[in-house]
Amino acid sequence: MTDLTRRDLLTGAAALVGGAVLAGLPAVADGQAKPAVPPRPTVPPDPTKVTGGATTAVGSRSAFEHPVRTPAGETTGYSLTPLQDLTGTITPSDLHFERHHAGVPAIDPEQHHLVIHGLVERPIVFGLEDLKRFPAVTRVHYLECSGNGRTSYREPKPEMTPQKVYGLTGNTEWTGLTVAQLFREVGVKPEAKWFLAEGGDACLMSRSVPVEKGWQDALIVWGQNGEPLRPEQGYPLRLLLPGFEGNMSVKWLRRLELGAAPWMTRWETSKYTDPLPDGTSRQFSFAMDATSIITAPATPSLLSAKGWWPVTGLAWTGRGKITRVEVSVDGGRNWHDAELQEPVLDMAHTRFSYPWEWNGKETVLLSRATDQTGYVQPMRARLLEVRGQGTDFHFNHIKGWRIRPDGKIFYHGET
Amino acid sequence: MRRGAWRVAALVVMGGAACRESVPAPQAEGPPRVEASTPVVREGPRYGLGRLATAGEIAAVDLDVSPDGTGLPPGSGTAVQGAEIYRQKCGICHGQKGEGMSTVYPALIGREPRQGFPFGTDWKIVKTVGNYWPYSTTLFDYIRRAMPYTAPGSLSNDEVYALTAHLLAANEVIAKNAALDAASLAAVRMPAHDRFVPDDRRGGPEVK
Numbered sequence: 019m020t021d022l023t024r025r026d027l028l029t030g031a032a033a034l035v036g037g038a039v040l041a042g043l044p045a046v047a048d049g050q051a052k053p054a055v056p057p058r059p060t061v062p063p064d065p066t067k068v069t070g071g072a073t074t075a076v077g078s079r080s081a082f083e084h085p086v087r088t089p090a091g092e093t094t095g096y097s098l099t100p101l102q103d104l105t106g107t108i109t110p111s112d113l114h115f116e117r118h119h120a121g122v123p124a125i126d127p128e129q130h131h132l133v134i135h136g137l138v139e140r141p142i143v144f145g146l147e148d149l150k151r152f153p154a155v156t157r158v159h160y161l162e163c164s165g166n167g168r169t170s171y172r173e174p175k176p177e178m179t180p181q182k183v184y185g186l187t188g189n190t191e192w193t194g195l196t197v198a199q200l201f202r203e204v205g206v207k208p209e210a211k212w213f214l215a216e217g218g219d220a221c222l223m224s225r226s227v228p229v230e231k232g233w234q235d236a237l238i239v240w241g242q243n244g245e246p247l248r249p250e251q252g253y254p255l256r257l258l259l260p261g262f263e264g265n266m267s268v269k270w271l272r273r274l275e276l277g278a279a280p281w282m283t284r285w286e287t288s289k290y291t292d293p294l295p296d297g298t299s300r301q302f303s304f305a306m307d308a309t310s311i312i313t314a315p316a317t318p319s320l321l322s323a324k325g326w327w328p329v330t331g332l333a334w335t336g337r338g339k340i341t342r343v344e345v346s347v348d349g350g351r352n353w354h355d356a357e358l359q360e361p362v363l364d365m366a367h368t369r370f371s372y373p374w375e376w377n378g379k380e381t382v383l384l385s386r387a388t389d390q391t392g393y394v395q396p397m398r399a400r401l402l403e404v405r406g407q408g409t410d411f412h413f414n415h416i417k418g419w420r421i422r423p424d425g426k427i428f429y430h431g432e433t
Numbered sequence: 434m435r436r437g438a439w440r441v442a443a444l445v446v447m448g449g450a451a452c453r454e455s456v457p458a459p460q461a462e463g464p465p466r467v468e469a470s471t472p473v474v475r476e477g478p479r480y481g482l483g484r485l486a487t488a489g490e491i492a493a494v495d496l497d498v499s500p501d502g503t504g505l506p507p508g509s510g511t512a513v514q515g516a517e518i519y520r521q522k523c524g525i526c527h528g529q530k531g532e533g534m535s536t537v538y539p540a541l542i543g544r545e546p547r548q549g550f551p552f553g554t555d556w557k558i559v560k561t562v563g564n565y566w567p568y569s570t571t572l573f574d575y576i577r578r579a580m581p582y583t584a585p586g587s588l589s590n591d592e593v594y595a596l597t598a599h600l601l602a603a604n605e606v607i608a609k610n611a612a613l614d615a616a617s618l619a620a621v622r623m624p625a626h627d628r629f630v631p632d633d634r635r636g637g638p639e640v641k
Contacts, residue, residue, distance in 0.1 A: 144483040221579035284575040293552030303632040337636045391636030406553040
């Protein structure tokens with residue numbers, strides 16, 4: 019321990035972490051772990067001639083399918099949703115991206131409580147069972163870390179996959195109750211303009227939220243795609259603020275405090291603020307702007323022949339519904355309306371598709387989303403002009419894929 | 434920024450999230466119209482579930498500190514004391530000179546020498562307490578709730594005051610031999626205090 023240097027930490031900590039004995043030092047993993055793909059499984063030459071497998075207690079994916087998140091960091095960090103491996107709009111719970119700031123806490127649901135206090139008539143403690151006795155609501159909403167797309171904005175690289183470009187988002191059917199219901203229970207006072215949401219993790223994650231968001235559409239959820247929340251998603255309880263930057267949907271939620279002004283926590287001052295070219299920094303930039311990404315064809319897949327290839331992807335906006343997605347198959351010279359998969363929901367991933375006949379020549383595929391406010395997803399050059407290269411969050415620029423004549427596909431970030 | 438201004442900002446932000454054509458004036462009263470989501474229902478049944486929280490239960494978790502100093506506990510510490518605590522408990526991750534390590538353990542010390550808060554044009558400028566944090570109280574709040582990383586919540590209030598004083602002194606915000614308590618910490622004005630502006634994005638055709 020005494021001989022441990024910072025270089026050791028940087029180079030060796032990931033390997034040493036298993037024996038956390040290293041003075042309990044937090045682990046650092048700079049690169050992204052790349053899990054090895056298992057060998058192709060052996061199956062009977064004719065499965066109709068062999069009795070199949072038995073029933074199982076818990077299902078698993080086909081042995082031929084290996085979608086994985088890409089974890090970075092051991093006790094803090096993120097992992098990315100494999101967008102290129104998914105269809106439809108719902109993100110499988112075990113593939114939903116993670117972002118946590120002090121590791122995933124282990125919480126006994128029977129010991130977990132939510133206390134609501136501050137500028138209220140009646141401060142109340144709720145156990146999980148109490149919360150589940152309220153009328154439940156189930157809604158589909160996306161979550162997106164507002165840092166999503168940062169690397170592709172600042173330093174786009176051809177080898178980036180949809181996961182690497184834009185994997186800090188997921189779309190889930192959440193079950194819980196409305197924050198408005200709990201506001202009624204505690205009797206929020208008129209002078210309350212903000213509430214602080216605090217998590218029960220090792221950094222006591224805390225964010226200030228306008229009280230109006232609580233009345234509008236905020237949820238407190240315990241259910242994720244039909245079962246209890248995954249630990250990485252806040253088990254047993256999280257806040258869910260539709261359309262707002264993901265960090266605010268505080269996980270492992272243990273406390274709401276009503277107050278007259280924001281608390282100016284670390285995560286709403288030194289982080290999650292957006293420096294602008296004019297020498298200011300934008301604060302409380304809650305809503306996520308309209309955006310989209312083509313998830314196929316995309317790196318690392320290959321177009322094996324000329325002809326029809328569906329162009330498909332996801333679009334979403336923090337300001338309501340996606341109203342239009344256009345696809346360009348010639349680098350932005352012409353745009354075509356893509357079909358939107360119904361139902362198109364508020365603050366939810368919307369699947370789009372456009373049938374495309376590839377002529378075998380090099381080209382660039384792009385997608386461009388429009389939302390119900392009339393906002394149109396901008397090119398990267400436009401966002402750079404408005405926000406500068408140093409802006410730290412909200413990277414909703416148009417993203418593209420370059421198709422080579424040999425069928426290879428590369429990320430095209432210079433839009 | 435004045436606290437009242439943030440209340441206005443909140444209204445504008447919420448309006449921006451909702452309104453297609455009209456943005457509520459900053460002085461607008463009541464909740465902005467919600468178009469993009471489910472209807473706002475303030476009235477409704479109460480079910481009386483849960484139980485009243487005791488003062489003790491609330492005090493046990495109510496650790497937050499506000500920019501006006503609300504929530505700061507009794508106690509005090511000096512920058513000199515804080516430097517020694519930092520050496521023992523913080524430097525191995527953040528660097529003995531506060532220079533940080535990789536992107537995981539942020540740099541804490543350093544003032545941007547150039548004029549004009551140029552973070553927006555150069556993302557490689559490292560943000561530190563001295564050049565970017567707008568409120569001194571945030572430092573106390575965050576250290577107390579989250580640090581040291583492997584032993585959060587283990588510092589006494591005096592130690593948190595001392596560490597806060599050390600980091601502010603090392604960033605040349607307060608004197609090298611300064612002591613801090615609740616009143617003096619809340620009075621510290623940070624160099625970047627006036628750089629932060631409320632979100633002005635509203636949806637609609639304009640890209641901001």
